[in-house]
Amino acid sequence: MYLEHVNLVVADIAEVLPFYHAAFPHWRVRDQGHGEWYGKPCNWLHFGDDYHYLVFSDHGEGANRDLTGHSVGLAHFAFVTTNLAALIERLAQAGFAVDAPGAQEPFRENVYFIDPAGFEVEFVQYLSDVPAERNLNRAVSQEAV
Known part of the structure; x- marks a missing residue:
């Protein structure tokens, strides 16, 4: 099993697409069209590769949740x-700056960006193939599962 797609409701697809195109230069517009979401017309677009993609629907209203707050979402x-490093450079060339660095970890590097729609997107590079190192050897107890 794997995650195939995430559907993001935005106000303007053309505003967010340059961010994701810079992050994923090998992705393409897979499909697009018009629809309706509970009585409101919208445009939608699938952006990805043959296995994973993001859906953008442009029927969003208002601001995204406050990322510094405690709202559900x-x-x-x-x-x-x-x-x-190359990903950060591509996004910088497209005009997008790192919003926050990740924690200092011995086996991974990560950064956070805020896309034009207000979604926080993390990018991580693992520096080890050993799961215990990648996951900081944080075991989950069976009672929590």
Whole structure:
């Protein structure tokens, strides 16, 4: 099993697409069209590769949740990259700055960006193939599962 797509409701697809195109230069617009969401017309667009994609729907109203607050909702989502420095450079060239650095960890590097729609996106590069190192050897007790 794997995550196939995430559907993000935004106000303006054309505003967010340059961010994701810079982050994922090998992705493409897979499909797009028009629809309706509970009585409101919208445009939608699938942006990704043959296995994973993001859906953008433009029927959003208002601001995204306050990421410094405690409201229920999406905090962030993350992508793994093999070259974090190159990704940061591509986003910088497209006009997007790192919002926050990740924690100092021996086996991974990560950064956070805020996309134009207000979603926090984490990018992580693992420096080890050993799961215990990648996950900081934090075991989850069976009672918590």
